[in-house]
Amino acid sequence: MSVFEAAKKRAMERLRIGGADEEVAGIIERLNSFEGFFTTSSCSGRIALICLPEIGAKREAEFIGKWHRSVTKEEVLEAIKTSEKGEIWLLSQSPILHVACRSLEKAKALLRIAIESGFKYSSIKAISKDNEKVVVEIMSTERMDVPLGKDGVMFCSESHLDFILSKANFMLERVKEKLKRFCYGLKELK
């Protein structure tokens, strides 16, 4: 068994797709069924509320809310109540998939399909020393990062929050369509 195949075997043992959305679960299953590809992580896109000590210190950020579906203002306001210290940001995050590919050619083929399906921020994130394992990151451009308040004080009015959430919910719908297109496009890899 090659180093790549051994890594795939380990990844498949760790893989749990029970919790994944329908659209992403289909993509993960299809990719892993192909020789020379395996997925290492995935998220179908989400709306998140984080509390962070300062900008950029995202590693220290604490998630105070996380939704892989449309969210209401009431849910967001309820989640914010749990936080007392730090900055509150609302994030709308693109789907993200990391896929290990056994060669540059395979990675380039996957990248082309991802970009053609609308995942325009897709790229190659890492290449192993021997060029035999290439990690492709699949992402779209849909995104919001909005600072809402600080240390328990909300700077964002309710009408503004309504507007922001309508955009965030719309983005989630939009990326679902892209995920379907991408899943369909993957058949070319076979």
Place this chain on the structure above:
Amino acid sequence: MSVFEAAKKRAMERLRIGGADEEVAGIIERLNSFEGFFTTSSCSGRIALICLPEIGAKREAEFIGKWHRSVTKEEVLEAIKTSEKGEIWLLSQSPILHVACRSLEKAKALLRIAIESGFKYSSIKAISKDNEKVVVEIMSTERMDVPLGKDGVMFCSESHLDFILSKANFMLERVKEKLKRFCYGLKELK
């Protein structure tokens, strides 16, 4: 002259760095002085106001304000007045550099320096068919995308805008430090 060198020659003829910030100008000059590398585009990071017909249709977005420096609330409100139709978004955008590298090894070395300097969203965006031209994109994680209003109606209060702009201005300062670190790190490429 190789295909790569011919492409570098053409890029150098088009290159205008007179308008670039000090930090980015130094990086561009240093990178282009190395054999096997050339820059194809760059931005030192900016705060932008765009007006767009709908999310994702960023190609149709119209810039109504663009600043490569700290910005005041008054400047932003003044710029917004010029727009009547569509959604207004305030963006805080990371520095971005595209660098053509003559081999995968060179691209990987550049990528490592970029990530170690704090440009954690850096990646390989494209590889030519013969693997002899590799485009590296250098970007950091600092970013905001905030919808402010629609069709002439502002949903964002002035106190919230103050808060948002303090974050945007802080991000610009922060990335300047990263640019200096990156410029210094580039000497390893020699």
